[in-house]
Amino acid sequence: MGDYCNSNVARRKSWTARHRERERENEEEEEERRTTKMVSKTEEARVTMLENQVDNGGGGAWEYLCLVRKLKLRRSDKVLKHGLSILNDPSKRSSLGPEEWTLYEQVAIAAIDCQCIDVAKDCIKVLQKRFPDSKRVGKLEAIILEAKGSWAEAEKAYSSLLEDNPLDQVIHKRRATMEKAQGNLSGAVELLNKYLEIYMADQDAWRELAEIYVSLQMYKQAAFCYEELILSQPRNPLYHLAYADVLYTLGGLENLQAAKKYYASATDLTGGKNTRALFGICLCTHAIGQLVKGRNKEDKDSSELQSLAATALEKDYKLIAPTKLSSLTKTLRSLNLS
Amino acid sequence: MAEDLVLDTAIRDWVLIPLSVVMVLIGVLRYFVSKLMRSSSQSPDPKIIKEGQVIVRARNLRAAANFIPAKSFRARKAYFSNEENGLLFVPKGQASNPQAQMFSDPNMAMDMMKKNLSMIIPQTLTFAWVNFFFSGFVAAKIPFPLTQRFRSMLQNGIDLSTVDVSYVSSRSWYFLNLFGLRGLFSLILGEENAMDDTQKMMQMGGFGFDPTKSLGAEKDNLDIVQHDWALPKFEQRAEEVLRKRIAEH
Structure with a gap:
């Protein structure tokens, strides 16, 4: 110093x-x-x-x-x-x-x-x-x-604490979680948004908000939150995975293609060990195939990513859960991947 | 000449030791006084916190821009740096300078004054006290010879060029204590609390940095970022990873 x-x-x-x-x-x-x-x-x-x-x-x-x-x-x-x-x-x-x-x-x-x-x-x-x-x-x-569970009293205690120190991060977060605990998700969203307006670099809050948005089925907002998380930790595969999930759920060709890319990046970042990402790749490919069917097939993507993912899945299942292998092959067949 | 000077033990008992003890005690006292005077409700300005957070977030955006789709990136860029109400955009006239801010905020000025008073008053008092009672004493002798250059440091208040430099005058002993007791204070008062005078003096030079400047710099940085979506590359990389995995056995 x-x-x-x-x-x-x-x-x-x-x-x-x-x-x-x-x-x-x-x-x-x-x-x-x-x-x-x-x-x-x-x-x-x-x-x-x-x-x-x-x-x-x-x-x-x-x-x-x-x-x-x-x-x-x-x-x-x-x-x-x-x-x-x-x-x-x-x-x-x-x-x-x-x-x-x-x-x-x-x-x-x-x-x-x-x-x-x-x-x-x-x-x-x-x-x-x-x-x-x-x-x-x-x-x-x-x-x-x-x-x-005495919410009203707790709320009162928190607000009196906030009067002394209106910028206390912990209390703001606790109030948001309290709303969530009471099942008032939109209230939690409101509080979290207010909190993030000042502390906009707080990853945990962004993550919480993203999860709440997902449970409220507000996927566009959730996607924004996950983008924010990816920005703060671009090498964290979990965020890529969650973002891909949200994009896949949103649907639409562009989103599906993006989702597939993010599943691919999650696969890359986890060394191909994430089963959810592998399934995601398969599902995205199938969904994209459904959407472009009938349209011109010029830009049909030539990558073997999906078949590779399917093979990797089969291998994993053989190794870890051989009894479930038959249902996997059934699923993959229904996705035209096997 | 140097051999001739024999210091009276009374000087040790009545000058050297009291001076050191008083300096330590004053340091401790000042610590407690400044602790009392510190305004307890030191709530930070939300605007400053927000600016810091905006900068962190903009920096993240700049560093990881290629990991989000182009549309999302453009939206964020506009949000941060548009010329109307972007978060990083600082209107020309509003760039507040800290000096003015200090004068507009009486609390801040008050704080500074308290800090300065708690430093200056005891310092002048002790200096006057030392000057009045102990001026001209040769209080101690350090056990090694020194060059002439140290004379002004060690023999402040004695205007004799013939005295050996290793003799320390009382006023210099006071200064040595003033600047050298930091280690002792950190032992007595704990690591955090040992704020010695030298540090305080450095702080006096000026205060505050200008957050608007860093906002502007961040905006310029963000403006020149080229978005190049990295994700398509990941598909190929994932393929390779999977191929490698499948071929493992």
Whole structure:
């Protein structure tokens, strides 16, 4: 830090501090967040190793919990079990120092995720005693209300928190998920759109919005969201796959051709191992064939992609699920691919 | 000459040690005072956050433009950089300069003033105190010889050119403490909180960067992006991948 001789030091420093805080707060979201972040292989291996070790009574519970928190994994049951075992042991707990409170928070959220509301309440009570006016603890309380299903109260708690800090990302997201949990999908869409107007680089929100749009059958909007996701992570095959699904569902020659291309890219990015993408290629080819039938066959595409996909599928089925092979061949035959 | 100077132990007890202790205590005190004075509701400006996010998103668009269909790309490009209400478009007159912004926002000016006051006041006071009580003392001797160039650094306040450079005057000892206690503060107050004066002085130079400038730069970058859909290539690549897979056994 000391090397910067310009004026941005202060701003940057406060920004990093704020950012770090936000990062810490984002952990609260674990319960609704699938691990969209890529976890590197070595870290994954380490988590599994530590998990085994801890599960079998070895030490290292605290390291395991730290790692889970850092990688934003959702292992609520394990976190609850091992976190509680640390918290219930006064000597272990006090050896954590100030990290103790982080652990309380982590365990509280894990407990909420496991519907152990009482445990969560105990944790929050401790936190409240220590930090009487904390917004973070207030958030936890609101999450508990939400977990209990008292939507109106939770909503009230969130809006009072928002008054103090109208730009809190976590609260905005929680409000959207709350609408979703109540089945009010269009309300969730509205909130998410409002949120994305400011935080428009938030991938998780885009993804959530895309999924909601799909379930509302608003495919054009969903396609837009998936495009946004592809832009932010152009090498993630899952986004290509989901985008292709949406395009295929939209139908129409142009969309189908595009869908086939995206299925192909998903195939390429997964090394040809994604069954859904392979089926997608077959279906798209069939649908395109149906549409162009009768028209001039000049631009009939000469690629062997579909037959290759079909062969790959057959091979996979032979290897993994031989009993289902007959139904596969039937399906492929009906698609004129076998 | 250097051998002749013997420092009284009373100087150590009544100048060197008190000066260091006072400097440390003042540093700690100032930390707490500035913590108290920091305005607690430091809510960031939504406009600034939005601008940052717009830039990230536009950058993503630029980097991965070839992964989305041409139609989608054109729509986004227009959304970002059209001349009417595009997100990246900054009207000429509106380019706000941070100086003006600071004056229009009294809170910001107030913050700056508080920061500066909490720095300047104790500094002037301690300097006056050192000057008044300890001027002219030779407070310490460093155990190695130094060249003449260090004289102005180590013997501030003593105008004798014959004194060996390894003797430190009290006023210089004050300066050494002022700038050198950062490590100690980071031990006492924790890594984050050790903001020493040198850093603060650097910050005073100017403040704020101009987000509108980066918006404009991003817009220019986006304007020259040529869209070339990458997906058709992927079909061939997928074919190759599948062929390889099928041929594996």
